[in-house]
Each structure stands twice: as structure tokens, then as C-alpha cells.
Amino acid sequence: MLDLFPRPNTNCEGVSRRHLLQAGGAGLLGLSLPKLLAAQESQPLTNGRAKSVIFLFLFGGPSQLETFDMKPDAPPKIRGPFKPVASRTPGLRISEHLSRSAQVSDKFCVVRNMSHGFNDHSGAGHYIQTGKEWHIRIGQGFNATPKDWPSMGTVVDYLSQRLPVNLQRELPNYVVLPNFLGRLQEYKVQLRRPGEYAGWLGRGYDPVTTMIDKRDGKDNPYFRDCTDDELDFRIQGLVKHKELTNNRLSRRKSLLEEFDGSRQALDAGNAIDAYDRFQQRALSLVTSEKTRNALDIRREPDKLRDAYGRNLFGQSTLMARRLIEAGVRFTTVHYDCVNGYSWDSHRSSNDLQKHLIPGLDQALSALLTDLDDRGLLDETLVVAMGEMGRTPKANGSWGRGHWSTLFPAVLAGAGIRGGVLYGSSDRNAEYATESPTSPEDLAATIYHALGIDAETRVRNVEDRPAPIVDGGKPVLGLFG
Secondary structure: OOEEOOOOOEOOOOOEHHHHHHHHHHHHHOOOHHHHHHHHHOOOOOOOOOOEEEEEEEOOOOOHHHOOOOOOOOOHHHHOOOOEEOOOOOOOOEEHHHHHHHOOHHHEEEEEEEOOOOOOHHHHHHHHHHOOOOOOOOOOOOOOOOOOOOOHHHHHHHHHOOOHHHHHOOOOOEEEEOOOOOOOOOOOOOOOOOOOOOHHHOHHHOOEEEEOOOOOOOOOHHHOOOOOOOOOOEEOOOOOHHHOOHHHHHHHHHHHHHHHHHHHHOOOOHHHHHHHHHHHHHHHHHHOHHHHHHOOHHHOOHHHHHHHOOOHHHHHHHHHHHHHHHOOOEEEEEEOOOOOOOOOOOOOOHHHHHHHHHHHHHHHHHHHHHHHHOOOHHHEEEEEEOOOEEOOOOOOOOOOOEEOOOEEEEEEOOOEOOOEEEOOEOOOOOOEOOOOEOHHHHHHHHHHHOOOOOOOEEEOOOOOEEEOOOOOOOOHHHEO
């Protein structure tokens, strides 16, 4: 078990003087030099196959029956309006609207037995992105809270900041694209869905998040091509990067340096630690040419941008590739339900056919091909999934309700075996026919790919060591 303590008064490698003394004294109590060296060798994020993660989060709950787990032999009221198409994976019944992905299915694995009991969008979104059940009951909340569990991206950021090499990094460790989840959705209040944040670890570990606006209240940039002026991927809280002239950057740097004086007014302890992290990250973002270049989508060739799709999801997926290539460790791309439905296909399958599935198909297939061509797929874990599936029984227009009991996930890269299926479902895509894969298992698998021990613990709000995964085990059968 690796226990990591978010404490102040740390040395340049992120280890407090107190813990150095504890480590030194431990030798008198039986911790030998070989064991100390072994502990150093087991540092997280140093021995994993994956150097980075791209998490494509299809919020709303894509239908398993219309995507990666079709049941053409099921009764007419269940099997759906789409037909399966041939792929490079034996036994994979994949939608005709995923024809591009079918041609590169030898690069990914479909997990067909994802399952959990939190049949609610916000809670399920928290569950999938953290590996931990939300503390708010089903239907009792929509927005993130300070008590939420830290996201996987947050944990990666937290552990990364404790590595000596992190001191030289110009880029953030964890980025969310194109907006925080819920920002573009039309609702009576502003939604800020849980799952992507640091929660009780503190806002100093929240992701760096970009902002892309829509044209008006009825606009859906996921369903149309976007212009370069729209796709500025400005960082939330900062001005557009094209406005960051050298003079303005110099003034901002001076202003941040002046903030040092205000530290005397802060209480000692974690407040200073969190302030230092915020200041350092803000300064690096506004002064780093590497960051500004990485966030400039116009640097990509038109042909490649066309391959990903010019809609918001396609261009955000391409941006995710740019960021991990530049050095970002964990990037989440949200496919949000701007119109209140999207993947949450209660009403019909029309948007699935016209926009959602083709958009996913184009972006996912382009991403896997692009990563492979650049030699990055072997060191990048790609995950594409929603927070739940859909009910096997459909309504008259092929709309389906919430169904967290069974849904698929697509994993690729970083040693994941391509061209295979993991787990199975019954003839109606209703239940797993064997032990299901839980969000805890998924989180443990992602951490495993990154070289992070699932037994790693961090201090919670009660100052007690809390495991980053509670009860989940890595699905080692996914790896070659």
C-alpha cells in the first residue's frame, strides 16, 4: 500500500521533512535499504504502459443496442432500427452507423458487461469518472459538491505533482475539453455535473478546463461544423489565447509575483500549499508558449481536421490528441447533452442516426488511426463510454429509458488487446451473462495502465488515508 500525504513544508521532491525523518527512522524498525529502494521503484506513473489517458465521455447514456452490442436476433421490439455491419473483430455486432470504427476494430476492445446500480445521470457520471458512488442519493442532486470523490484525472494530477520531473512541466497534468460538463445544457439553472473535479482533495487539483461557447440558446455545436473563431479553446478564467500579447503576459506575470505579498495573510498549512499550486499553474499557463501552441487547433492540417469531423466533439477529440502529444497526462472530452437529451435518447433514435453515432464513429476512428500513425497508441490509453446504457424495450419511435444495469465501454492502446470482446450479455442486452465489470474495476484498470497501484491512498477530509479505488480490481484480461 502506498500512502501519499498532501502536506505542506515539503522539499523539492514533494516529501515533507517530517516524512523524511519517519522514513529514516523506519530503518531502525526493520525497513532495510533494499525495501526503501523498492518503494522508490514503485512510484506511481513511472512504470505504467500508458503515459497518458484520453477519456471520451459520452454523457447521457449511449444505447448498447444501437452501438457496440447489437442484438439482431432479439424480438422486434428490442433489437432496434439499425443493422449490424462487418468488422475486424470476430463476434462483434457493431452498428452500421459505426462503419469507420468497424474498419479499425482490430485496434480496440469492447467491454460488453459494464454495470452499476446508480441509474441517474449526475450520480452515474460521478461514478464512472471517479470509480466511487456519489454521496448524494439518486434524483436528489445535479451539481458537483466539495464532498465529491476526486476524479481519476485529479488523482493523476495529484500524484504527478509529487514526482520530481513535474517541477519542469509547462503543461497541466489534467485538462477537460471543451467545457465543464453541463455548461452548454439549457436548464433552469446552470448545471455543473459532478465527476470531473477534485472534490475533497481541494480546488487546487481541479482540472484546467477550456471554454467553447454556442451561438444562441438553441444552438448545438456538437451537431454542426464549427468555425476556427469558435474553436479558440480558451482556458476558463483567462482571456482568449490570441489576445495574450507579450506586454499583457509581462503584466500578468508581474501581477502574479505581487500576489506573493498576500501570502502573509493566509493561514499556515494547506491553504498556502493550495495557493502555491494555483499560482504556479496560473503563471505557467499564461506564460507558456508550449501551452498556447498546444491549444491552437489551427496548427493541424485541414485534411486531418476533416478526418476527425469539424463538429465540436471531433475537434475536441483532435485537441485531446494535441494535448497528450505535448505532455498532458489525462484529458477528458465531454460529449454533453446540449439540448437536454442527445445520448439520453428517450424520445427517438433520430439524433443517434443523424448526429451522435456518426460523430462518435468519425472522431473515434480518426483518433485511433492518428495515434497509431504517430506511434502514440502504445503509450496512450483511450476510453470511450457513457455513464449508463438504455432499456432493452423501446418506445414506438425507438427511444429508450435509463439502464445502468448493462452498457458497453471501448478501450484501446497502452497494451489493451485489440480486436477482441470482453464479457458478454444476454440475448436482449439486458444483463451480463457473467460477473459484470464495475466502475471500480474500470478505475483500477485505468490506474493499472498508468502504473498506479490501486492500493494507493491519499488523505481524505478527515485526514485519514483513503484508497483511490475501493474494492475494484484491474481487469488484467484486457491486456496483451
